[in-house]
Amino acid sequence: MELKVVLKKLRESRNLTIKQLAEKSGLGNGTVGDIERGSNGARITTLKKIAEALELxxxxxxxxxxxxxxxEVARLNKREKKQYDDFLNEATLYFKDEKISEEDKKKVLDTLTELFFEAKQLRKIKK
Incomplete structure (x- = not known):
């Protein structure tokens, strides 16, 4: 399900307006509204604040x-999911002490995810 749909459902289930959720989570009205309209993706830190405010x-x-x-990740079986998690955990160790923007972290994660699935396809072709 899309983030905008899930967030709106959760917010409305608590009988909160966008403004109330923004205040409760310490975010701007525009941030919450943009996420619900789908015009802006959400950072993990933003979703953590929202989750805490909604007491999910x-x-x-x-x-x-x-x-x-x-x-693609959601469709992985248990073994493949563990391989994917291990792959990402090892890769993120390289950025442990670096100051990197959320946007750049997302780009790196997306690239690593693509590489993981390309490698998975190549293994299938070899067999």
């Missing part, structure tokens, strides 16, 4: 954050 259950948090996971 574990299941609701999973629903909210799963919107950020590419479809």
């Amino acid at each position: 259950t574990k299941q609701e948090k999973e629903e909210l954050f799963s919107c950020l996971i590419p479809d």
Whole structure:
């Protein structure tokens, strides 16, 4: 499900307006509104603030954050998911002490995800 749909559903289930959620989460009205309209993606830190403000259950948090996971990753079996997580964890160690913007982190993550799936396809071709 799309992030904008999930966020709106969760906000409305708490009977909050965009303005109230923005105030409660310490975000601007425009930030929350942009996410709900789909005109702006959300950073993980922004979603964490929203999740805390909405006092989401574990299941609701999973629903909210799963919107950020590419479809290909969601379809991985348990073993492949572990391989993917290990791959990303090892790769992110290279950036541990670096100051890198959220936008650049997303670009790196997207590139690593593409590489993971390209490698997976190449392994299938070799077999």
